[in-house]
Amino acid sequence: MRIEYHRTLIADRVRNAAFERALATVIKPGKTIVADIGAGTGLLGLMAAKLGAREVYLYEVEEVASVAAKVLKANRARNCHLMPCHSMEMQDPPRVDVIVSETLGNYAFEENIIETLNDARQRFLNPGGVIIPRRITQAVAPVVAERLHKELCVWEETGFDLSVAQTMSLNNIYVRTLKPKDLLDGGESAKTWDAVDFSRHNASTRKGEVVWKLSEPATVYGFATWWTAQLAGDVELSTAPGAPATHWEQLYFPLLTPIEARAGETIGVSLRSRTSMEAGTHVAWAATHIDRKGRTARQALNLDKGFLP
Structure with a gap:
């Protein structure tokens, strides 16, 4: 894995600000449990924790998961839990109130966000829960x-x-x-x-x-x-x-x-x-x-x- 791709995500201020605003509209401090699917180096999960999420579960695979683990440790994000696997591989996943997934490409669906969120909606989301993006x-x-x-x-x-x-x-x-x-x-x-x-x-x-x-x-x-x-x-x-x-x-x-x-x-x-x-x-x-x-x-x-x- 080359870190440069993830740097372009961190450098995308428009993307980051939009997801932070979206998380802020749905997180109830001290109550909301969040799953960040395709977490990358962990930015959105850290945002959710900072906004007051009670627990945050981050799903990421392969080499970048080890980077995310070090990032979470460096930020002392004790309520952030890394799951080093693809979300569809997770057995008995913790139920959450919010699913956030920025697995979007230039062609919106090239990173299989449809298949991923079909699964996550059924197995991860509490009744009345929210998926970001919604549409x-x-x-x-x-x-x-x-x-x-x-x-x-x-x-x-x-x-x-x-x-x-x-x-x-x-x-x-x-x-x-x-x-x-x-x-x-x-x-x-x-x-x-x-x-x-x-x-x-x-x-x-x-x-x-x-x-x-x-x-x-x-x-x-x-x-x-x-x-x-x-x-x-x-x-x-x-x-x-x-x-x-x-x-x-x-x-x-x-x-x-x-x-x-x-x-x-x-x-x-x-x-x-x-x-x-x-x-x-x-x-x-x-x-x-x-x-x-x-x-x-x-x-x-x-x-x-x-x-x-």
């Missing part, structure tokens, strides 16, 4: 800035036919920082394609579809996605373009060929993902373009096609 919504918007498409089509500049490799490049998802101006209608076009409420059981397979009818001509090079987490109360954390910057960025889903669309025409995108502890994350996306004559063109891409055989 996550995923948004998508067409990208009209050419720069990302040009970056991925550098294969064409060689003077040779490297189209096979270029197609593989385009069947990938890219972590990039996007600005509202890079999106259709300055980002006002963004729509929700998926939502997860952690107070109930959720499927690890996610899918959604949205469409836009254009009011003016546009060239669409791909799609951008991001997420917004409702943590607790009115506390939110978002990775949207234009939101306060975090260590997370947006995701860019390329197209094989840019869509040249005229006013009155329709473009759409469907997204599917499947995540599991065993098989990792699999994502596919497809774009449609319906012209004024009702003719439909479709492009289908799949992250699995971006891997070398």
Whole structure:
């Protein structure tokens, strides 16, 4: 394990402040018992203890768990108890009033937060208990800035036919920082394609579809996605373009060929993902373009096609 990744979490002041505010809204000093699942080096657990939690159970695995143990000792956090395992491996876990889990990626569910919290809600949470985050919504918007498409089509500049490799490049998802101006209608076009409420059981397979009818001509090079987490109360954390910057960025889903669309025409995108502890994350996306004559063109891409055989 390299500590640098965890330093980026500690350096993310927007993230840390949001989770601290969320914990403050649900912790009753001297009464609330908290489970921090995916505790990392222990920051959120220490926050919960400082806010007055009666007991805090921190779940973390492998090398980072040993770092967390030393951090808790250094801070004399006697009411913080490290469980050096994944929460799903824990037999007869202590019941808690609050579950907090910051196991979120640039793609919200790539760290298996759905599977983890399905289990934790059933086995860890007292009746009437609270899960942080409470809800996550995923948004998508067409990208009209050419720069990302040009970056991925550098294969064409060689003077040779490297189209096979270029197609593989385009069947990938890219972590990039996007600005509202890079999106259709300055980002006002963004729509929700998926939502997860952690107070109930959720499927690890996610899918959604949205469409836009254009009011003016546009060239669409791909799609951008991001997420917004409702943590607790009115506390939110978002990775949207234009939101306060975090260590997370947006995701860019390329197209094989840019869509040249005229006013009155329709473009759409469907997204599917499947995540599991065993098989990792699999994502596919497809774009449609319906012209004024009702003719439909479709492009289908799949992250699995971006891997070398």
